[in-house]
Amino acid sequence: MLPFFTNPYPDELMYSAIARYHFYSGNIDFKDTLEEVFQSRTVIPSVEIGSHFSVLVEQFGSNYSVESLLAKHTIYPFYAPFLSKNRQKELLHDVQGDGKGLYIRLGMVAGGICKKDWLCYCPECAANDIDQYGEPYIHREHQLQGIDFCAHHELKLKKYPVDPSKQSRIEFIRFDKRSLNLSMIQEVEPKEFEAIQIALAKKAYQLLQVPIDRFSRESINHKYRVLLREHKLITTSNRVRQNELYKAFKSKFQKDF
Template sequence: MINFLPELYENELFYSVIARYRTKCGMVSGRALIEDLFGRYIVITSSNFPLYIKDFIRNLPPSSKIAEKEIIEKHTTFRFYTSFLSGEKTKLIYQTMEDGRNGSKLNIEQRLGFGGSKVRQLSYLRYCPVCYQEDLETLGESYWRTNHQIIGVFYCSKHHVLLKESSVLSTGTGIDFICADERVCNAELLEDKYPCTIKSLNLKYTHNAEVLLNGNFPRKELSYIIDYYIDRLRERRLASKNGSLYMKDLQERFMHFYPKQYLEMMQSSVDPDSPSNWLRLFVRHNNRNRSPLRHLLFLQFLGVEIDDLFENKKVIGKKSVQVQYNPTFDIQKRRKKWLQLIAENPNANRSQLKEKGKGLHTWIYRYDRDWYNKVTPKAALGKKKSAVIDWDKRDEECLRLAKEAVEIILHREGKPIRITPSSIRNTLGLGSWFHNKKLVRTQRYLKEVKEDIDEFRIRKIKWAIDEIIENNGVLTPYKVQLYAGFGGSNKVIRKLILIELDRM
């Protein structure tokens, strides 16, 4: 059991509390620290999504009033990352962090949308140098703040200075509990080279991110959120009345609102020429993962406050439009003409009738489809099912044919061709069914008779030698090689030719 726990500062990351506890206790062993805190050894792989919080609470002194809910909701990034998830998914992630059940860092990250997303988590803990200095002056120590670890946040919302990245890992198997002290932090400000536009945009983003982090909004289904976006786009004339998106205009407006440099910083560059860029897919109904970073970017683009999305009660989204056709012809007359067409073409199927009475068919099919289906003959039945194949008999016949084909190949005039299953089949002019496994004896024969590459080369060389002799040519290794079609530089072929010439 833990004898004491340092005071939890406002907005302090749970990881930071453990790090300060370790320092105050003077614990060197990381394993001993974990066993002391959780009553057993567990592997810690994330500062943002700690697991087994319930075990930690059980291990606190009896007088402690700290509860799992306080740790998860006020000292982790849980609320930020689950804000745009359904209630069911949010509950699953909460339970996983609480008791580790069905839990792993990987499972949590997949449910949060990190799996397959190009928006990556931060690798190292960050801090504000001004906050760090103020902490030392007022508290005598500093700590890691939860809001500084939110993805996409570049500025401290309090001091409007750039956050600094420490050397302390925030995720991965190499996590250790290190305090925000002089070993890894300092009060030197980073030079801010970003344009004022980017700073202003990011401070607004940071404000919205902290609203999510500190709020407790009702969870909405993804389909509701997408419909909400479509409604707002319709108001801005970036979608039609029925909810169809004017994607080209939307992309142009979005890329005009956000500088290219800023979108790159936010891991959200848009390629307007790509049909699968993230913005195109973001405002469509699909099950793709969506990072809260991109939700906030889109809401900021729409000029919508966070509260409006979550407190809104009704959405419309995309509306289905039904076109009511009004027939301009007398239905009885059209029916009579169609029946007459059928009578004049008693053997015609539907496709043929459609071709013969194009306009008439279109009208009847659109306005009187039930009647059309009753009176119009269906397509003729397919061919009669083939009789069951006697594979033994076919095997015997194919084996005979294969043997004949081999003889044909061996005694054909002209340059020899290699004996292979394919050359046998091509000689017979048969289809790919000739290689069917049910033709057992035929397939065995094809394997046995298949000509080894060197055997074929020798047969080809012998043929070339015979041809040159018959034509009273000068017999040399080089001429044999060229006549056989092997080219003049193949040394392997040259050796085979010399062997055959020595045997003469």
């Protein structure tokens, strides 16, 4: 068990908490941090979710569980409702071990349309964190794919000026307030696009707060079909009218968006 650990802040990614531990422990070599936290020098850090949670729980003590870490300090709840019950069980098993196949199960590897290759932050959230906690940290909601605005302050997210792809694979990036741009001045965006992006950010944040075992693909699929039937987008034989659904979707969002 670790003699101390930098307990995660509200909605902080586990990755970020470990990055802070590395900083406060005084370790120079990231492999030393890996060994202390994971009892292994070969773990590859992952920003969005992570792995070896069973070891983490042993190291942190009785205040944490695999489920609580997964639910409160990873982006997993964003995907959980859309996974089958069986896939949810497989993923829970994945994160307790080495996490191999984890992102394939989530579909993140195949569908990287909006994949972020950088760490993001909201300047107002960061300023508030510095005031309240004395330091900024990585909020999980700001790392969600396809989300470019803060759900709380309705500001466009900024990129942290450290490119993860240019760092060592075992390095944990910690937000340094000296590297943050806390200006609230925003780039000019079309108002109708901005409104949609803010609405999506708010919905995404709501998903993060849903208990990870409340919904599954089976129940969500049923709800979708009820809604499709209400909009006459499904046939009497329970087949989706895909062309009509496609046209309806296109009419909802402007082409440029």
